[in-house]
Amino acid sequence: KAGVTQTPRYLIKTRGQQVTLSCSPISGHRSVSWYQQTPGQGLQFLFEYFSETQRNKGNFPGRFSGRQFSNSRSEMNVSTLELGDSALYLCASSQQSGGNTEAFFGQGTRLTVV
């Protein structure tokens, strides 16, 4: 079956702009989690959506928001971009909510803010 698809793969934005990233989970998976990955920092949890509801949220400013649609596809939005937002953004899908089941990651969207 198809894996997790993230679009776009690469993005260059200017400081102050906003950006929307998309994640299509594996068919049948209802949970989508978003992570920010920067060198040396590992995976920083942004938020998790399950059945269109935000279940958990990490310690990121309100500029980071997300949503999930009825087909489980999820989008993440970052407004008023800052240079420090440059990172690889990964989404992961799983059948259940929470951290008790295997997660399947997408290839990520590499965002560069200039």
Next chain:
Amino acid sequence: QQPVQSPQAVILREGEDAVINCSSSKALYSVHWYRQKHGEAPVFLMILLKGGEQKGHEKISASFNEKKQQSSLYLTASQLSYSGTYFCGTGGMDSNYQLIWGAGTKLIIKP
């Protein structure tokens, strides 16, 4: 609090063994291990749940000591394909928990 992984990086010759540790300051319910190769998505290796269960995956196995709040990943007779960055994700006792990830251990296998 982010779990602490050690070592931060290790270089091995093909065929040698490696141990990667993951320690948490909080009581754990689960530990997840993933491997990420450069430019690729993290790939699931295994989940260990409370109970000290040891799991294996080919020549890769792991243990979970809930009393010590730590897990160790064992790679025996390492192969070139084992190169990558290994991440542990720890889950707490809250039924609605989210995983907290370590900073990763970079493993380089040389022929």
